[in-house]
Amino acid sequence: MANEAHPRPCDIGHKMEYGGQGHEVQVEHVRAYISKPPVDTGRAVIVIQDIFGWQLPNTRYMADMIAANGYTTIVPDFFVGQEPWHPSDDWSTFPEWLKTRNARKVDKEVDATLKYLRLHCGARKLGLVGFCWGGVAVHHLMATRPEFSAGVSVYGLVRDAEDVYGLQAPTLFIFAENDAVIPLGQVSSLTQKLKDHCKVDYQIKTFSGQTHGFVHRKREDFTPADKPYIEEARRNLIEWLNKYL
Numbered sequence: 376m377a378n379e380a381h382p383r384p385c386d387i388g389h390k391m392e393y394g395g396q397g398h399e400v401q402v403e404h405v406r407a408y409i410s411k412p413p414v415d416t417g418r419a420v421i422v423i424q425d426i427f428g429w430q431l432p433n434t435r436y437m438a439d440m441i442a443a444n445g446y447t448t449i450v451p452d453f454f455v456g457q458e459p460w461h462p463s464d465d466w467s468t469f470p471e472w473l474k475t476r477n478a479r480k481v482d483k484e485v486d487a488t489l490k491y492l493r494l495h496c497g498a499r500k501l502g503l504v505g506f507c508w509g510g511v512a513v514h515h516l517m518a519t520r521p522e523f524s525a526g527v528s529v530y531g532l533v534r535d536a537e538d539v540y541g542l543q544a545p546t547l548f549i550f551a552e553n554d555a556v557i558p559l560g561q562v563s564s565l566t567q568k569l570k571d572h573c574k575v576d577y578q579i580k581t582f583s584g585q586t587h588g589f590v591h592r593k594r595e596d597f598t599p600a601d602k603p604y605i606e607e608a609r610r611n612l613i614e615w616l617n618k619y620l
Contacts, residue, residue, distance in 0.1 A: 403487035410442035419498035423509030428459025478511035525619035540572035551585035
């Protein structure tokens with residue numbers, strides 16, 4: 376993702392060699408990856424991709440992790456067939472590319488996914504998790520859609536506008552202290568505005584020494600000292616879903 380005023384690209388970090396435990400399905404006009412829990416619980420989570428797309432193995436790994444904790448988990452292609460960003464692409468074109476993929480215009484895909492989850496998976500309670508670009512989408516949806524009981528926005532860019540602080544349901548925000556994409560000043564602004572405007576439960580956690588993507592795309596300069604932070608953030612994500620979903 377990137378700062379909206381001055382877009383900057385993300386480092387893909389470490390791309391996992393991971394095949395996934397779920398399978399792909401057609402959800403109306405989009406393809407999706409779906410992973411089922413060991414026992415059906417009537418609870419489902421929509422995972423929203425980062426700029427590297429719905430097929431990124433790292434994102435499917437996270438979906439499988441969420442599913443293993445009792446949630447039917449689905450990763451729709453929110454780019455609707457358009458190419459995701461590739462690390463080999465010309466970074467100078469990134470700002471223009473980003474304009475064609477608006478993280479706040481995902482309602483059509485969300486509606487199709489909700490219908491699928493209710494009709495085919497028996498979902499009764501619904502949550503959201505998003506990474507980077509997807510974190511922005513989660514923030515938008517948690518402020519505008521009452522269908523969701525819980526949301527987790529993982530290093531999603533903070534939009535400086537009043538319409539995203541009236542959250543509809545409990546939302547966890549995860550940030551990295553050394554994020555080159557999201558300055559800590561933006562996190563501080565979010566903290567203050569949620570304090571002023573938000574009527575539901577929320578939490579903002581900033582992880583010391585970590586960089587953008589640390590929860591699901593650790594960088595190549597990852598060290599063993601980072602591992603506890605990655606594990607804690609993933610645990611916090613699941614705990615938030617367990618608490619409110």
